Amino acid sequence: MDIGLVGLGKMGGNMRSRLREAGHTVVGYDRNPDLADADSLASMVEQLPSPKVVWVMVPAGDPTRETVAALGELLGEGDLVVDGGNSKWTDDQANAAMLADKGVGFVDCGVSGGVWGLQNGYALMCGGSDEDVAKVQPALDALKPAEGGFVHAGRKPGAGHFAKMVHNGIEYAMMQSYAEGWELLEKVDLVEDVPAVFDSWRSGTVIRSWLLDLLVAAIEDDTHLDQLRGYADDSGEGRWTVEAAIDNAVPMNVIAASLFARFTSRQDDSPAMKAIAAMRNQFGGHAVHTEAPVGGDANPDVRGG
Known part of the structure; x- marks a missing residue:
């Protein structure tokens, strides 16, 4: 055509x-x-x-x-x-x-x-x-x-974008779960190879997903995500999902919490948000926020995810 x-x-x-x-x-x-x-x-x-x-x-x-x-x-x-x-x-x-x-x-x-x-x-x-x-x-x-x-x-009209909006709200929650798990494994002086643990979850487990694959790729390149700030943007769909939940009286505790966690990331340098930023960069090429002297993102783009 x-x-x-x-x-x-x-x-x-x-x-x-x-x-x-x-x-x-x-x-x-x-x-x-x-x-x-x-x-x-x-x-x-x-x-x-x-x-x-x-x-x-x-x-x-x-x-x-x-x-x-x-x-x-x-x-x-x-x-x-x-x-x-x-x-x-x-x-x-x-x-x-x-x-x-x-x-x-x-x-x-x-x-x-x-x-x-x-x-x-x-x-x-x-x-x-x-x-x-x-x-x-x-x-x-x-x-x-x-x-x-x-x-x-x-x-x-709108059915497609409404479905995509809910998809992105779920994505927020999944990323937040992986990120919090990564932070806990990093925090406790017990597990010696955190990237290997996440990599092992990619086969045979009930939490395997493409997002997990992307997080593994990110932490293999930068084990402790030292090159990133714990700052994660949001593109709007998470907000709209929560707004729609409120309008329709649908309980949405996890997705709402993951959205608010991103807001928190703009106040503190959150370790978990480094993982969120890494996954967003992996799947969408979204800009990440880096510390000086690297100079930050040259071309910020907050569309998608």
């Missing part, structure tokens, strides 16, 4: 490569002309056959809202916009309604996989009508892992 892709950063650029490797034609636009295939949104849209499909991979909030609004002026009846960023589901509902007035379809798609998605594929959680999802299905099939990893979460 032919598809436009707006936003060619760490995620978007890799997604373009994976789509092209699957034989699809991708016309990419980015504000950085060194990354772009088209020199404007309008030029990108002009190069696409109808019905046109444009996938948006820009930061959530105003950048996404402004991009979708601009596409609404450029696209026409039967075309489709896919928001693959980390937008809040309420934004999806507003964007879908705005585009529907112009006859343009809308699919919200939560994407997980970080910088490893190019190689392993991306987990995709979509919201939108059956007809709209079908228009982008060839791209979804190319982006997802070889087996599984895709769900049409619901037909109402």
